[in-house]
Amino acid sequence: MSRPYYIAGNWKMHKTRAEAADLAKALVTDLKDGKHKYLVAPSFTALETVGTIVKGTNIMLGAQDCACEEQGAHTGEVSVLQLKDLGVQVIILGHSERRHIYKEDDLLINKKVNLALKHGFEVILCVGELLEEREAGKAEAVCERQTVEGLKGVSAGDIARVTIAYEPVWAIGTGKTATPEDAEAIHAHIRKVAAKLYGADTAAKILIQYGGSVKPDNAAALMAKENIDGALVGGAALKADTFLPIAKFA
Ligand code: PEP
Numbered sequence: 001m002s003r004p005y006y007i008a009g010n011w012k013m014h015k016t017r018a019e020a021a022d023l024a025k026a027l028v029t030d031l032k033d034g035k036h037k038y039l040v041a042p043s044f045t046a047l048e049t050v051g052t053i054v055k056g057t058n059i060m061l062g063a064q065d066c067a068c069e070e071q072g073a074h075t076g077e078v079s080v081l082q083l084k085d086l087g088v089q090v091i092i093l094g095h096s097e098r099r100h101i102y103k104e105d106d107l108l109i110n111k112k113v114n115l116a117l118k119h120g121f122e123v124i125l126c127v128g129e130l131l132e133e134r135e136a137g138k139a140e141a142v143c144e145r146q147t148v149e150g151l152k153g154v155s156a157g158d159i160a161r162v163t164i165a166y167e168p169v170w171a172i173g174t175g176k177t178a179t180p181e182d183a184e185a186i187h188a189h190i191r192k193v194a195a196k197l198y199g200a201d202t203a204a205k206i207l208i209q210y211g212g213s214v215k216p217d218n219a220a221a222l223m224a225k226e227n228i229d230g231a232l233v234g235g236a237a238l239k240a241d242t243f244l245p246i247a248k249f250a
Contacts, residue, residue, distance in 0.1 A: 006230035009237030020046035106149035131170035171212025187227035216245035
């Protein structure tokens, strides 16, 4: 089964609008002949600026989170309706920083996944184990639980708009990357879980990104693995010099 590669940049809580615009312009120019699927996810404050620059190009616009309700009394939150208004196409949900710093649980993340899909967005659902969970031999079980719980209520029709990102928490922003073999083992397991939920044919089409200290020098080896369909990139996505070689890997 041949699947496209999907390279996404999560800019986290970095960049003013002017800085975000500079990076977005560089990516649009350099990726215009890029062969893969691309996404940039700036902070909420830069979505409109970056959206204007990537509109009509081969780079999609992503948000890093959304509220679990459409609208109402939710101080500090940003709703799917507001994101749609800004031209956002994809929402990253369940990022480990949301799970572990802001204590988002599977139930809340699942509510957001279903809301985002209901409003026509694509979703990147992040899953991944803590170091102590890996050391206790629980990596597969944790990723399975987060995948199953995160996808509750997602129909066989809607799953085509969901990408799973396997991001071992111990590898995010630490410079420690999972070996291609370790990552592949979890990716294969996640695909097996998806096959149980949606059948083998549908599961074979689901894109599963790897995230966790992906850099220009390790991207190709990771993506050479059968079940690794791209990357969700944090630190290396903040500069064109480091994101472009990943995005253009052959
Ligand atoms: C991320 O935040 O999704 C991520 C993978 O970060 P980094 O590439 O910096 O490890």
